[in-house]
Amino acid sequence: MNRVGRPREAGIDARIVDAVAELVPQYGYSGLTVERVVKVAKTSKPAFYRRFKSIADVVPLILASRFGTDVDVDTGSVAGDLLEIQIRQCELYNHVLTRSALAGFLDYLAIHPDDAKPFVEGYLAPRRAFTHVLLDRGVARGEIPAGADPAYVADLLTGPVIMRGLLPGMPAIDAELVRRTVSTVLTEIGYTGDRSMLEDFEFPREA
Amino acid sequence: MNRVGRPREAGIDARIVDAVAELVPQYGYSGLTVERVVKVAKTSKPAFYRRFKSIADVVPLILASRFGTDVDVDTGSVAGDLLEIQIRQCELYNHVLTRSALAGFLDYLAIHPDDAKPFVEGYLAPRRAFTHVLLDRGVARGEIPAGADPAYVADLLTGPVIMRGLLPGMPAIDAELVRRTVSTVLTEIGYTGDRSMLEDFEFPREA
Amino acid sequence: MNRVGRPREAGIDARIVDAVAELVPQYGYSGLTVERVVKVAKTSKPAFYRRFKSIADVVPLILASRFGTDVDVDTGSVAGDLLEIQIRQCELYNHVLTRSALAGFLDYLAIHPDDAKPFVEGYLAPRRAFTHVLLDRGVARGEIPAGADPAYVADLLTGPVIMRGLLPGMPAIDAELVRRTVSTVLTEIGYTGDRSMLEDFEFPREA
Amino acid sequence: MNRVGRPREAGIDARIVDAVAELVPQYGYSGLTVERVVKVAKTSKPAFYRRFKSIADVVPLILASRFGTDVDVDTGSVAGDLLEIQIRQCELYNHVLTRSALAGFLDYLAIHPDDAKPFVEGYLAPRRAFTHVLLDRGVARGEIPAGADPAYVADLLTGPVIMRGLLPGMPAIDAELVRRTVSTVLTEIGYTGDRSMLEDFEFPREA
DNA sequence: GTATAACCGAGACGGTACGTCAGGTCTTGAT
DNA sequence: ATCAAGACCTGACGTACCGTCTCGGTTATAC
The missing domain is CATH 1.10.10.60 (Homeodomain-like)
Incomplete structure (x- = not known):
């Protein structure tokens, strides 16, 4: 009991x-x-x-309380969906909490792999999995050909952002980065449709 | 005296x-x-x-002693150069020292920006600058059109690699990642020449 | 209610x-x-x-449950009475509970004088008072002259015993100590009668 | 080194x-x-x-710094020597430090017998041993017959004093107690000489 | 027969202190 | 001026108990 x-x-x-x-x-x-x-x-x-068990246990709860736990985007097009999740991701990695906590937290996880599990399964994996969902929907809608690798798509979206957020002396995470990464991914997955939404979106958004 | x-x-x-x-x-x-x-x-x-001053002062010396300080690649083609620097970069971020030390070191730098200077100027900046050199040479050789942003090229090469090296539960840094990132960059910069070297290269290399 | x-x-x-x-x-x-x-x-x-209120409150109850609360000795002679109460006292101070609890309990009482009251009035004082009764009976029986100080008699009986029980490295509390302390007291109070009971008594007694 | x-x-x-x-x-x-x-x-x-190792380790040093470590009394007579050591002993057990520290210290020693060694050998044993010396000198001077047990003499001197110092609700340690304990011991060891020094001595002494 | 009230256990609460580890500095005798 | 050794003070660690409180549940008497 x-x-x-x-x-x-x-x-x-x-x-x-x-x-x-x-x-x-x-x-x-x-x-x-x-x-x-x-x-x-x-x-x-x-x-x-x-x-x-330690302060590291608290960190995932901060992410959860500040950025939510669910991934739920459906704008009706692959391009719109990618833009939306990339904007959200950039907000996350541009946030003062992420910038100040992430590196230390990753360092902790590097030598406490067991403690990484909740973070991986509860946070990282669902987000990478959503890329899969998003591409499947695009294939179903006929926007893109089948065959794109969702893991590599996730790498292309997140890699540049996390890099700029973690390394010192890097360019800012800005609207231009959002535009370019989404554009690169669209090319990569063979999307040939409308890209006009990349011309006009708001970033960073309000609080 | x-x-x-x-x-x-x-x-x-x-x-x-x-x-x-x-x-x-x-x-x-x-x-x-x-x-x-x-x-x-x-x-x-x-x-x-x-x-x-602290252990953080020692870390750049490890990188220097293990991976050298100079960037000097010239294979004669943009594709070859990119492949070479990406292989080297993947070796670095796949190394046990990098995997275990980088996150903690970055965390330290996040609150000691002054200590970041030698690392940025002595290590990161030269490598990003070399992308500029490499692209310029490609333009001079007529392999690619002018206009590519070397900073974004560096993001695309390094981002996915550093992300897989730092985050827990990620796919390995392997030859396939090398191939794809270089390929993506080549497309991004408008390279239309020979890509056959991407079919056959050694990774990881010997010790 | x-x-x-x-x-x-x-x-x-x-x-x-x-x-x-x-x-x-x-x-x-x-x-x-x-x-x-x-x-x-x-x-x-x-x-x-x-x-x-605290563990100190429990200790007197242990004494009470193990050694009783009443003092009731009447062998018919001063010498017999003193021997009997000294044997009982030596059993008490030789007991593992007393040896392990008394010093700490006294230390507690030293800074909580209010809590000492029940112990003093319920335990110590009745025993010292009984020395008074015992001597008075001896005077009434004509065994000893009047004038002996019951407080000092109690000191002589209890002092050596408690000392050997509390201090480390002391000789054991044994029959010889019983004999000598009673004998010293008999001399001190001017008793000139029979002391043969000091030659043969049982100590320690059975459980 | x-x-x-x-x-x-x-x-x-x-x-x-x-x-x-x-x-x-x-x-x-x-x-x-x-x-x-x-x-x-x-x-x-x-x-x-x-x-x-603990606070208990400090206590013997307090005794040493406040009351010295050596026992050196020689007044020329057994009675004078006994009076002198008893006066000193009463000062010790009447001192605020002894009264507040002794019980707790003894409680600690009861379950840490190894830590008792320095206290026993450095403090208690020399004092009890000195009783031996004192009686031997008395025998040599012809003041008392041989045969007295120095351990029991020490019990008679120290027991009543330590008892009054440790137990709550006891009479004070005063000149009268000094006089009586010494007198009892003198009788016990068969001393028949001059006892006039017991009539007039200073206790407690100045600081 | 149903409140009411004090009891029961388990276990969390805010605290204090424990004894240890490491930080970065300082002091020694010796090289 | 440097060396190794080991002291210094500071501050944080993670744990053990303190004495109190809160819970869900039990067991009596009193209405």
Whole structure:
């Protein structure tokens, strides 16, 4: 049974997530300490460790609370769908939280592969899988020929963005990057239809 | 004067670099401690701090000692040059040292932008600049039209590779990725010549 | 009203006392924790704190349950009475529970004088007062002259015993100590009668 | 070698001892924490643990620094010597440090017998051994017959004192107790000489 | 016979302190 | 001036208990 005993106080989880989100931009991922987090979250170390094994456990929850967990795009055309998911992706990797937390989090996962599982299965994999869905729909609609590799399409969309977000001294993640990556992918998958939506879209969007 | 007193013992720098290279795959970047490093390097903390401000200072030296510092490729064709630099790049990002050290190092740089300068100017920038040289040579040789953006070419080459190297659960960095990224770039820059070298090259190369 | 609601479960008090008695020799007084006690006693912290303010509250109950609370000795002679109470006292201070719990308990009382009251008035004072009774009976029987100080007699009886029980590296509390302390006291109070009972008594007694 | 490395800072040991001596009367032995001690001593936990295994390790040093380590009394007569050592002993057990630290310290030793060794051999044993010396000198001088048991003499001197110092609600350790215990011992060992020094001595002495 | 109220367990709560590790600096005797 | 060794203070680690509180459920008496 997990109904016995005093139930966990609901607000503490959220306060911890918020505290991490607040502190990461200031101190960087590796500058986060549980002591600082619980101080800002107005709770205690034992309450933290009751919920999380480490700060790395909290990071996926920040992504979830800030960027949602579901992928659901359907604009009616492959080009529109790709543009939409690329805009969203660029917003994510351009966000201050991602920029300050991602590298440290990846470093942690590199030596704790077991902890990567929830992140991979809950976040990365669904997004890469959606590329598959999107291309299939395009094939069904007759927009593109069959045969495109969704994994490579995902590489082309995400690779340049994540690179600019992580490496120092890189050009900004901007509307031009969105346009070019989508355009490159459209060529790659043999799309010959309308590309006018690439001429006029909003990026970055409002908060 | 610099010349008075006992001179620095020559081997210590190298022993520290080697110790970091040995320890990074075991402990990860954030698991490195100066104490462990100096113990393995058979030296002392003061000797370490006399040479480096922090472990992050050592990392570029590992890259330099393992992968060299110069970029010098000239196969006579744009396609050959791109293939060569992409093979080299994939070797780098597929190497155990890069995989275990890069994310943590980038996290460090994110909150110590000043320390990023030597890495950016000494490593990243020359490589991105070389893309410019390479494309210019192609234009001069009449292989491709003028107008390609070397920064975006670099994004397309490096982005997918770095993404697969850093994110957990990604497909391997393999010959197929080399082939596709180069091919995509060739299309992007308007290259219409021979692509036969993409059919037969060695990757990964020997040690 | 006290009688409404579910009555306290009877066995819990005893199980707590037994648990403390079981754990004290293993962990020492200061190594006792309420959590360990309630675990061994198969009950819960609230049930414990409903009954006791602290573990120190339990200790007098152990003494009471193991050694009784009443002092009732009357052998017909001062010498016999002193021998009897000294044998009992030596059994107490030689017992594993006393040896492992007393020092810690006294340390607790030193900074919680209010909590000492029940122990002093319920345990120590009656025993010291009984020395008074015993001497008065001796005077009434004409065995000893009036004027002996019962407090000092108690010091002479208890002091050496408690010292050997508390300090490390001391000689054992044995029959010889019983004999000598009683003999010293008899001399001190001017007893000139028969001392033959000091030649043959049983110590330690059976369980 | 123990000459290598930076030497320990001399003052830290003394500051820790002083801090414990200052805090024990306020908080009691069991209320001492290493954190409080190092804060008052203006040092750090690692510096503390480099020197001591626990707070219990510090206690004997307090005794040594406050009451000396040597036993050296020779007044020329058994009665004078006994009076002198008893006065000193009463001062010790009447001191605020002893009263607040002893019980807790003894509790600690009860479950850490190995840690008792230095205290027993460095403090208790020499004092009990001195009783032997003192009686031998008395026998040599012809003041007392041979045969007295120095261990029991030590019990009679120390027992009542330590009992009054440790137990709650006991009479004070005063000149009258000094007089009586010494007198009892003199009778016990068969001393028949002058006892006039018991009529007039100073207790407690000045600081 | 149904409230009511105190009990029961389990276990979370905010705290304090634990003993350890590593940080980066400083101090020693020796090279 | 450098070396290795090892001290220094700081600060964070993850854990153990503290004494309290909250829950779902039980067991009595009182209405």
